[in-house]
Amino acid sequence: TQLLEQSPQFLSIQEGENLTVYCNSSSVFSSLQWYRQEPGEGPVLLVTVVTGGEVKKLKRLTFQFGDARKDSSLHITAAQPGDTGLYLCAGGRGAQKLVFGQGTRLTINP
Amino acid sequence: NAGVTQTPKFQVLKTGQSMTLQCAQDMNHNSMYWYRQDPGMGLRLIYYSASEGTTDKGEVPNGYNVSRLNKREFSLRLESAAPSQTSVYFCATGVRGAPGELFFGEGSRLTVL
Numbered sequence: 001t002q003l004l005e006q007s008p009q010f011l012s013i014q015e016g017e018n019l020t021v022y023c024n025s026s027s028v029f030s031s032l033q034w035y036r037q038e039p040g041e042g043p044v045l046l047v048t049v050v051t052g053g054e055v056k057k058l059k060r061l062t063f064q065f066g067d068a069r070k071d072s073s074l075h076i077t078a079a080q081p082g083d084t085g086l087y088l089c090a091g092g093r094g095a096q097k098l099v100f101g102q103g104t105r106l107t108i109n110p
Numbered sequence: 111n112a113g114v115t116q117t118p119k120f121q122v123l124k125t126g127q128s129m130t131l132q133c134a135q136d137m138n139h140n141s142m143y144w145y146r147q148d149p150g151m152g153l154r155l156i157y158y159s160a161s162e163g164t165t166d167k168g169e170v171p172n173g174y175n176v177s178r179l180n181k182r183e184f185s186l187r188l189e190s191a192a193p194s195q196t197s198v199y200f201c202a203t204g205v206r207g208a209p210g211e212l213f214f215g216e217g218s219r220l221t222v223l
Contacts, residue, residue: 088152090210
């Protein structure tokens with residue numbers, strides 16, 4: 001049973017379009033992270049959200065933590081080919097108990 | 111500044127063979143982790159070490175053993191490899207107090223025939 005469900009699992013769009021990726025759970029998390037992973041490399045941390053309703057921006061990426069701290073979204077504005085990769089959400093439920101979603105594989109076509 | 115270094119990067123084993131994946135970090139982090147990544151499954155925690163001298167089981171520990179040799183090094187051993195252990199293995203480190211903020215190595219791709 002996957003504690004964190006990501007949708008969509010695959011997304012292919014044209015450069016310049018906007019997109020949103022979702023990370024949902026029935027469990028409450030003390031924090032939630034988003035990572036990006038490129039082929040042949042390990043995941044790289046993009047952001048941590050901690051407070052319910054929190055919104056963080058990283059250039060063209062906007063991350064939101066749900067009010068109940070059970071879900072999160074990642075919105076990319078004007079996607080670029082460099083945004084291509086596997087996006088993973090991860091939820092913290094206390095020390096050492098981090099669970100990952102299955103990932104969203106994003107492809108941005110020039 | 112290498113960060114988190116894993117060796118080997120690729121390995122092919124026959125069923126029943128043993129091997130050890132090595133991980134070394136120069137980030138001076140207390141916590142170290144071993145994850146496996148399989149298609150459609152995300153990352154699953156195998157074992158972790160909160161500090162030198164301690165290790166604990168994660169979500170999928172069966173068939174694996176670990177050793178926290180010192181603060182820098184955390185190894186993962188497969189005593190008798192099985193095809194179900196074919197996967198990409200990642201070592202990660204983290205800072206105490208920020209359990210979700212991990213720094214990953216580049217991964218070790220293991221195939222068990």
